[in-house]
Amino acid sequence: MLFFGFFVMKKEFEKSETKVVLPGEFLSTGEEFVPGRNAFDSGSDVYSDTIGFVQADNKTKEISVKPAVELHALKRGSIVLGRVGLVKENSVLIELCKSPGSEERQILASGRAVLPVRNVSREYVENLSLCFKIGDIVRARVSEILPGNNIDLETNQPDFGVLKAFCSRCRKPLHLFGTSLRCINCGSSEERKIAKGYLVK
Numbered sequence: 001m002l003f004f005g006f007f008v009m010k011k012e013f014e015k016s017e018t019k020v021v022l023p024g025e026f027l028s029t030g031e032e033f034v035p036g037r038n039a040f041d042s043g044s045d046v047y048s049d050t051i052g053f054v055q056a057d058n059k060t061k062e063i064s065v066k067p068a069v070e071l072h073a074l075k076r077g078s079i080v081l082g083r084v085g086l087v088k089e090n091s092v093l094i095e096l097c098k099s100p101g102s103e104e105r106q107i108l109a110s111g112r113a114v115l116p117v118r119n120v121s122r123e124y125v126e127n128l129s130l131c132f133k134i135g136d137i138v139r140a141r142v143s144e145i146l147p148g149n150n151i152d153l154e155t156n157q158p159d160f161g162v163l164k165a166f167c168s169r170c171r172k173p174l175h176l177f178g179t180s181l182r183c184i185n186c187g188s189s190e191e192r193k194i195a196k197g198y199l200v201k
């Protein structure tokens, strides 16, 4: 069961370089840590249940994946993770799904945010579909909250953009080689607006 968690992260994140993990990602061996919040045991290892930041407590030997700020705290400048739902000519729709057990259901009923083409990059973007594709995992910042809880995002900084992309031919994760993305399964090469800290190397 995979949930894509929607998390608003602490500002400190940018400084602390906390590791971002995805649902099903390996966290540690069961000998090193026991699963805490948003983590689970499978076999002898511990995995992440959701998207978020790894927090390892060396005293309690517990490893968790943590949403840093609750959703109602969403505001201009908040950093979010989401998944690309649709790429249109002038905007990208990002799905902001709540984490399991979140109490902010009503706030995220819509669960969507918009990344307008003008907010994508500092450079001119000619073809938005070369920057993002459906299913990509994205880190972005809230640029504006419009009436009706419509959330506008921006990715026009090196930290923001695609954290994990999938091959449009075979759907396998794309690996980062230097500044380009390549599928090691089928050999396809693809472009994206890649975020610093892209997850698949």
Ligand SMILES: [Zn+2]
Binding pocket: 167, 168, 169, 170, 171, 172, 183, 184, 185, 186, 187, 188
């Ligand atoms: Zn491929």
